[in-house]
Amino acid sequence: MSIITNLTRMWLTRSVKPFTFKNEYDEQLPFADCENLGLYVHIPFCKSICNFCPYCKVGYSKELCNRYIDSLLKEIHLVGNQYPGKKKVTSLYFGGGTPALAADRIGEIIDALNEHFIITEGIGLELHPENVTEEVLAVLKAAGVTKVSIGIQSFRNKYQSILGRKTVDTHAMKKALDAVRFETVSMDFIFALPEQTYDDLKSDIDEAFSLGANHVAIYPFIDFTFTASPVKTMPKKEKRELLDSITRYCMSKGYSRNSIWTFSSEPEANYSSMTRDNFLGFGCSATTLLRNQFKINTFDIASYCERIGRETLATSLTIRFTKRQRMIYWLFWTAYSTKVNAKDFERFFGVPLKKMYGFELWAAKRLRFVTEENGMYAMTLKGAFYYHYYENFYTLSYIDKMWGIMRKEAFPDMLEL
Ligand SMILES: C[S@@+](CC[C@H](N)C(=O)[O-])C[C@H]1O[C@@H](n2cnc3c(N)ncnc32)[C@H](O)[C@@H]1O
Numbered sequence: 001m002s003i004i005t006n007l008t009r010m011w012l013t014r015s016v017k018p019f020t021f022k023n024e025y026d027e028q029l030p031f032a033d034c035e036n037l038g039l040y041v042h043i044p045f046c047k048s049i050c051n052f053c054p055y056c057k058v059g060y061s062k063e064l065c066n067r068y069i070d071s072l073l074k075e076i077h078l079v080g081n082q083y084p085g086k087k088k089v090t091s092l093y094f095g096g097g098t099p100a101l102a103a104d105r106i107g108e109i110i111d112a113l114n115e116h117f118i119i120t121e122g123i124g125l126e127l128h129p130e131n132v133t134e135e136v137l138a139v140l141k142a143a144g145v146t147k148v149s150i151g152i153q154s155f156r157n158k159y160q161s162i163l164g165r166k167t168v169d170t171h172a173m174k175k176a177l178d179a180v181r182f183e184t185v186s187m188d189f190i191f192a193l194p195e196q197t198y199d200d201l202k203s204d205i206d207e208a209f210s211l212g213a214n215h216v217a218i219y220p221f222i223d224f225t226f227t228a229s230p231v232k233t234m235p236k237k238e239k240r241e242l243l244d245s246i247t248r249y250c251m252s253k254g255y256s257r258n259s260i261w262t263f264s265s266e267p268e269a270n271y272s273s274m275t276r277d278n279f280l281g282f283g284c285s286a287t288t289l290l291r292n293q294f295k296i297n298t299f300d301i302a303s304y305c306e307r308i309g310r311e312t313l314a315t316s317l318t319i320r321f322t323k324r325q326r327m328i329y330w331l332f333w334t335a336y337s338t339k340v341n342a343k344d345f346e347r348f349f350g351v352p353l354k355k356m357y358g359f360e361l362w363a364a365k366r367l368r369f370v371t372e373e374n375g376m377y378a379m380t381l382k383g384a385f386y387y388h389y390y391e392n393f394y395t396l397s398y399i400d401k402m403w404g405i406m407r408k409e410a411f412p413d414m415l416e417l
């Protein structure tokens with residue numbers, strides 16, 4: 001597996017140099033002149049821990065959560081004060097863990113960010129189905145949240161029990177979503193679970209839209225090495241058939257595909273914290289990407305609070321991308337939206353896309369992974385499947401390795417991927 005990703009990396013970056021992360025960082029962050037800058041805040045608490053979940057999270061305790069949020073507010077001011085005035089940013093996303101467990105303090109976090117940033121494209125927040133009550137939604141809406149994403153995983157009892165999740169109370173969920181409206185209501189599903197059929201997935205999607213969602217995310221199940229999930233992954237051929245048939249179904253219903261995993265029933269509905277050119281991340285495990293530097297905060301809550309308490313950033317590792325590495329990172333995440341505009345690439349890097357990756361684009365067209373019209377490359381169904389497939393390798397070779405180490409060591413010396 002890592003042979004494929006290593007060879008692909010060497011080919012695309014035209015170098016044998018691995019992605020090298022070091023235990024160092026700039027105290028002064030160069031975000032002042034970064035365009036298309038997004039914000040991300042991580043809240044790592046959950047009421048119960050799901051055995052398949054790889055994210056940085058711990059069991060919820062009110063006291064620990066409050067202590068963590070006090071540090072988060074300090075980190076926001078520590079970074080925000082580096083910019084005189086208010087910096088324009090695109091969106092703000094709260095991820096976790098289960099950020100809605102801190103619903104009563106989300107307003108304070110947004111107010112702190114509003115002191116330093118002007119958020120122009122809305123605020124998104126992840127919810128566990130149990131958080132979808134009229135009271136919690138009203139508190140979040142009053143705080144400024146405009147988009148919510150609910151982690152359903154599956155409405156089918158069989159898969160809820162395989163994943164160790166409780167039955168979703170769809171009646172209560174619909175009532176709450178009808179009472180408190182958001183621009184985007186997204187629901188997350190996991191696909192490629194054992195023996196999952198097209199009908200299982202289709203009925204999940206139909207149910208999501210009938211409960212008030214206008215956006216769905218269908219994530220392929222990934223079996224991380226460090227999680228204790230007994231769930232096995234689906235074989236490649238079945239996975240492809242399932243992905244193709246569910247994509248065709250969504251298209252036939254007139255839903256638009258706004259990213260490799262997401263479909264929306266209304267054009268303005270969107271939910272994605274991934275496709276931004278630059279972003280600032282706050283909280284443990286949050287990542288920051290500013291031009292060619294990418295850094296990741298410690299996963300350890302105590303170390304995070306201790307560092308911030310000393311008015312020092314809680315960065316654990318930093319990579320300074322070479323030009324080609326940055327290009328690949330950009331292309332990978334831009335392709336996630338299923339479209340790559342050569343003009344955007346040239347605006348960002350100052351060189352034509354064809355000059356840097358002319359052969360790869362030609363091959364991708366020949367293999368019918370993409371079509372091209374006036375420099376706009378659009379992924380085909382086949383291309384989307386292979387993106388999915390490659391993304392799985394990438395996740396298991398890079399993310400799995402990195403997170404596997406970072407959840408054990410607060411500040412590793414170095415990491416090569
Ligand atoms: C941080 S979690 C969601 C928020 C909330 N805590 C919840 O569980 O409902 C983000 C999403 O990642 C997806 N996810 C988690 N573990 C996964 C795995 N092993 N493979 C694929 N998707 C996964 C789930 O769909 C989940 O809703």
Ligand code: SF4
Nearest residue numbers: 046049050053096097
């Ligand atoms: S899936 Fe959601 S609730 Fe479950 S452990 Fe992960 S973040 Fe927490």
